[in-house]
Amino acid sequence: MxxxxxxxxxxxxxxxxxxxxxxxxxxxxxxxxxxxALIKPDKNGIPLSVKDNICVKGIEATASxxxxxxxxxxxxxxxxxxxxxxKRFSIIGKTNxxxxxxxxxxxxxxxxxxxxxxxxxxxxxxxxxxxxxxxLLKYHVAIAESTGGSISAPAAFCGVVGFTxxxxxxxxxxxxxxxxxxxxxxxxxxxxxxxxxxxDITKGKDNRDPTSTDSKIVGLHHxxxxxxxxxxxxxxxxxxxxxxxxxxxxxxxxxxxxxxxxNEIDLSIPAYYLxxxxxxxxxxxxxxxxxxxxxxxxxxxxxxxxxxxxxxEFGTEAKRRVILGTFIRSASVKDKYYSKSLIIRKxxxxxxxxxxxxxxxxxxxxxxxxxxxxEANSMSPVQNYATDILTIPPNLCGLPHISFPYSYSxxxxxxxxxxxxxxxxxxxxxxxSEWEKNFEYKFKYNIGEI
Amino acid sequence: xxxxxxxxxxxxxxxxxxxxxxxxxxxxIEGILRYFDSVDKFNExxxxxxxxxxxxxxxxxxxxxxxFEDKDSLLSNTKxxxxxxxxxxx
Numbered sequence: 374m375x376x377x378x379x380x381x382x383x384x385x386x387x388x389x390x391x392x393x394x395x396x397x398x399x400x401x402x403x404x405x406x407x408x409x410a411l412i413k414p415d416k417n418g419i420p421l422s423v424k425d426n427i428c429v430k431g432i433e434a435t436a437s438x439x440x441x442x443x444x445x446x447x448x449x450x451x452x453x454x455x456x457x458x459x460k461r462f463s464i465i466g467k468t469n470x471x472x473x474x475x476x477x478x479x480x481x482x483x484x485x486x487x488x489x490x491x492x493x494x495x496x497x498x499x500x501x502x503x504x505x506x507x508x509l510l511k512y513h514v515a516i517a518e519s520t521g522g523s524i525s526a527p528a529a530f531c532g533v534v535g536f537t538x539x540x541x542x543x544x545x546x547x548x549x550x551x552x553x554x555x556x557x558x559x560x561x562x563x564x565x566x567x568x569x570x571x572x573d574i575t576k577g578k579d580n581r582d583p584t585s586t587d588s589k590i591v592g593l594h595h596x597x598x599x600x601x602x603x604x605x606x607x608x609x610x611x612x613x614x615x616x617x618x619x620x621x622x623x624x625x626x627x628x629x630x631x632x633x634x635x636n637e638i639d640l641s642i643p644a645y646y647l648x649x650x651x652x653x654x655x656x657x658x659x660x661x662x663x664x665x666x667x668x669x670x671x672x673x674x675x676x677x678x679x680x681x682x683x684x685x686e687f688g689t690e691a692k693r694r695v696i697l698g699t700f701i702r703s704a705s706v707k708d709k710y711y712s713k714s715l716i717i718r719k720x721x722x723x724x725x726x727x728x729x730x731x732x733x734x735x736x737x738x739x740x741x742x743x744x745x746x747x748e749a750n751s752m753s754p755v756q757n758y759a760t761d762i763l764t765i766p767p768n769l770c771g772l773p774h775i776s777f778p779y780s781y782s783x784x785x786x787x788x789x790x791x792x793x794x795x796x797x798x799x800x801x802x803x804x805x806s807e808w809e810k811n812f813e814y815k816f817k818y819n820i821g822e823i
Numbered sequence: 824x825x826x827x828x829x830x831x832x833x834x835x836x837x838x839x840x841x842x843x844x845x846x847x848x849x850x851x852i853e854g855i856l857r858y859f860d861s862v863d864k865f866n867e868x869x870x871x872x873x874x875x876x877x878x879x880x881x882x883x884x885x886x887x888x889x890x891f892e893d894k895d896s897l898l899s900n901t902k903x904x905x906x907x908x909x910x911x912x913x
Contacts, residue, residue, distance in 0.1 A: 443900075444900055445899065445900065447897045447899070447900075448893075539877070540875065540876040540877055541875075541876075541877050541879070554874060555876075583879070583881060583882065583883070583884070584875065584879050586877065588877075639861075640862055643858060643862045644862055646855075647859055647862065661837075662911075663901065663909065663911065664900055664901045665900060666900070668901075668902060669911075670902075672909060672911055673912065674911055675912050675913070676911040676913055677834075677837065679911035681837040681838065681839045682839065684837055687838070689844070689848070692844075692848065693851060693852070695838055696832050696833065696836055696838055696852065697852060697855060697856075698836075699832055699835060700824075700832055700852075709862075710863075712872060713862045713863060714862055715872030715873055715874060716867060716870045717862060718876070719870050719871060719872060719873035720865075720867060723870075753851070753854060754851050754854070755854050755855060758858075771876025772876075795877060
């Protein structure tokens, strides 16, 4: 498959196309919890979903948090603005997610997301709804967002393509921040070519986001692949053996593979979570019960009581991260935790940049198959964070990466992740385009097929 | 983490917890901090910290007044009195 977007645009749509699409999603949504809001599109464009932490003018944006219930943004995020300006897309809804992006399984929210391939299992997080929508709809693109793996993880568990760009390539203006130095807006689709279309439309400097850049994005398609042994050691045995079969196929397609050691990679999880929690605790300070959504009415209380009462609306993981983030920023431990994590990030960027000069990193996307929702609920926070080991290094270092299915086991996808050097975004997309010439993805649902 | 220290954190982060929640989260935080302690073993004083993954030039926006055209929808997310946002007492 090359581009579903182009195929959709070339077809004559039945008159009631969008009504039927909407009705089908309204029917399925209570079962899967993919969307926080469904919108009946009034235009003739490609169905587009937007993660619920990205602002669309006039449509409620909650980031799946009770504290943002009722917040109606009076503006579009830059990414939304740029996509709508093409007049090629129609927004069909806002997608479910872990509250503020705090989770890897899509269950830290009011309505836990379910994997459409096995509804007892998680869809992955935090962009759970984006992945479910992509798995359901034949013609559709999702605007998603990743901080530590929130695009790759759900894309892998739901069997779709998930792309996270180099940090700064797509403007974050209009994103409800989780961690400013880690957040990246990206996409999910059913083909790499559709991802390329979205990157073409949305990349580039935006004066409203001072961290966005106009750096030249390249498309170096390396034939050398690097495997980091410390990462592969943490992958489930069954996934590892299937992954090595995939690597053999790649060798037959002309790729060379090199194994390396990188001891510091084990520090990427604590370093990532320390930075992310420190930044999250400052970002969430603005949710205080008199602006942005949920409101208290008793203005006779002093502001400390008022804020603390309003913030009872946060879910458990959000409270945990605010408390930890506040602690990490304390003067007494800042050097031990926060400053050290920034140094580890620099060390990893330097080391990985050298490796990626003439190669891509390759690994499975997730170290485990999608767990059952009950299993995920019983994991401790540390066990939970450890499942991000393969997606955190590229996110911590702002490297472009893409997840895609390479095989299937008992109806569930097995997905791999390709990581490129900073600004080689088109390179990682091109790798997956090539793979798609040799492999056909399987989709259980094709809603909206024409 | 001592109970006193945990209570101080709750106060400054303006988070109220039920007793059950407090016990559970305090316990979780102990485990998480033990896990995080590993970063302190990394010892490379010569490396400069990376505040962002890429080099950000960081030009601030010009200090110019811009008119937000849709003032009413902006204020619709707050409670207002004569065009002012109502907040709690200081």
